[in-house]
Amino acid sequence: GAVVSQHPSRVICKSGTSVKIECRSLDFQATTMFWYRQFPKQSLMLMATSNEGSKATYEQGVEKDKFLINHASLTLSTLTVTSAHPEDSSFYICSAAAGGNTEAFFGQGTRLTVV
Amino acid sequence: GQNIDQPTEMTATEGAIVQINCTYQTSGFNGLFWYQQHAGEAPTFLSYNVLDGLEEKGRFSSFLSRSKGYSYLLLKELQMKDSASYLCASAAGNKLTFGGGTRVLVKP
Numbered sequence: 001g002a003v004v005s006q007h008p009s010r011v012i013c014k015s016g017t018s019v020k021i022e023c024r025s026l027d028f029q030a031t032t033m034f035w036y037r038q039f040p041k042q043s044l045m046l047m048a049t050s051n052e053g054s055k056a057t058y059e060q061g062v063e064k065d066k067f068l069i070n071h072a073s074l075t076l077s078t079l080t081v082t083s084a085h086p087e088d089s090s091f092y093i094c095s096a097a098a099g100g101n102t103e104a105f106f107g108q109g110t111r112l113t114v115v
Numbered sequence: 116g117q118n119i120d121q122p123t124e125m126t127a128t129e130g131a132i133v134q135i136n137c138t139y140q141t142s143g144f145n146g147l148f149w150y151q152q153h154a155g156e157a158p159t160f161l162s163y164n165v166l167d168g169l170e171e172k173g174r175f176s177s178f179l180s181r182s183k184g185y186s187y188l189l190l191k192e193l194q195m196k197d198s199a200s201y202l203c204a205s206a207a208g209n210k211l212t213f214g215g216g217t218r219v220l221v222k223p
Contacts, residue, residue: 043213
């Protein structure tokens with residue numbers, strides 16, 4: 001299967017600071033990337049869908065000004081959590097899909113802890 | 116809209132068989148995925164069904180009935196390492212909607 005690399009795997013930040021998470025497709029061009037959030041013992045909740053070169057589409061209830069998504073190239077998307085608060089602590093996972101393929105490949109996930 | 120239901124938890128014995136059911140109501144449905152997720156890790160792909168019927172892949176099989184909005188994942192010859200959460204996800208276009216996940220505990 002295709003490889004998607006997500007970095008960092010773990011990050012601890014102070015409340016009020018911003019954190020950037022990177023998602024890279026290593027061996028294919030990802031026209032679409034997805035960002036999910038997963039709270040403990042819950043399932044993955046889609047936050048936003050980003051297509052290369054255009055603005056991300058956010059799911060209902062997700063603040064676009066707080067969770068900034070950039071998908072400037074076919075191999076890289078970034079999620080920036082701005083002015084992080086303890087309630088933003090969660091497991092963030094990206095996935096990437098090529099062209100019109102339904103199958104998307106997941107990154108390793110990022111455990112964010114805001115203290 | 117999308118609605119995915121699967122049991123919260125199941126327990127089975129090593130060597131046994133477990134079937135995890137998933138029902139869905141998905142507009143623009145174009146396939147059903149199953150993923151395995153160990154605690155603290157990202158999901159790993161198990162299967163994808165788009166046509167009705169059973170797909171077998173080693174110890175794991177997945178079934179789909181589009182008319183009933185129903186799928187199941189069958190795990191045979193259970194091993195301790197199969198203890199994990201199993202996520203059912205329906206696809207509409209290239210977007211996945213996940214169920215709540217089923218935690219499977221395999222006991223010796």
